[in-house]
Amino acid sequence: MRSLCRILGCCQVAAGSVRGSEQEGTRDELVAADAALAGKSREDLVRTTSGAVFNQAAQVWNHTFYWHSMKPQGGGEPPAALRAAIEEAFGSVSSFKEKLSAAAVGQFGSG
Template sequence: LRSRQGGLSRRLLKVVSYYSLTTPPYKLVDALEPYMSKRTVELHWEYNNAAQVWNHHFFWESMQPEGGGLPEGGVLQQIEKDFGSFTNFREEFIRSALQLLGSGWVWLVLKRNETKLSVVHTQNAIFPLAFGDIPIINLDLCMLTT
């Protein structure tokens, strides 16, 4: 376990040294209200812990004002194939979020070896690429989220 954690830390440092936070495609002030408060957006954006850079980059790029709704095309088809329905996927995603204690992330990932979508959660700054999974969406469950 220790050698795996050590390898994971080195991978995190390599990824973090490559990525940096970019400006989101909308104003940080209040563009995401009422879904995210100005304070929550500020805390997220200013929480530039090196181990969270990649996760947050992925998180911010996946959102947009007036976004949301059902996925379309191939993503929806794959969700329906692997979970039975979008409702089943949504319930599993929520269940995974409720099981996570402390700070972390919930992810919809493509399990590369299984070529199947799966919901996983990770503690703190761990990200699915470290395990060979391909992230599709993520949900930030850091303790600072309000």
């Protein structure tokens, strides 16, 4: 049921209602499961845990990163320094996008 709530919560994030409390709720559940985790940041939980705790902590970190990466009217072309690095590594931005999309489609994961 919690996973379903998370999915529904992500839908509500667009309206700005659930994101923070849902992610903090997941972190609080982790800490309740193991008191030794109390006081650790999301980053510390990802770096120092494994198994189910790591999976939950990494999911919270990933969602936080994702939502903080979005902005109104976002997207478009990368800044010059990033574009240069992408072009050096992949030949072009469009080649990078194609390779990234292919890798994402071929990657198993919950998100």
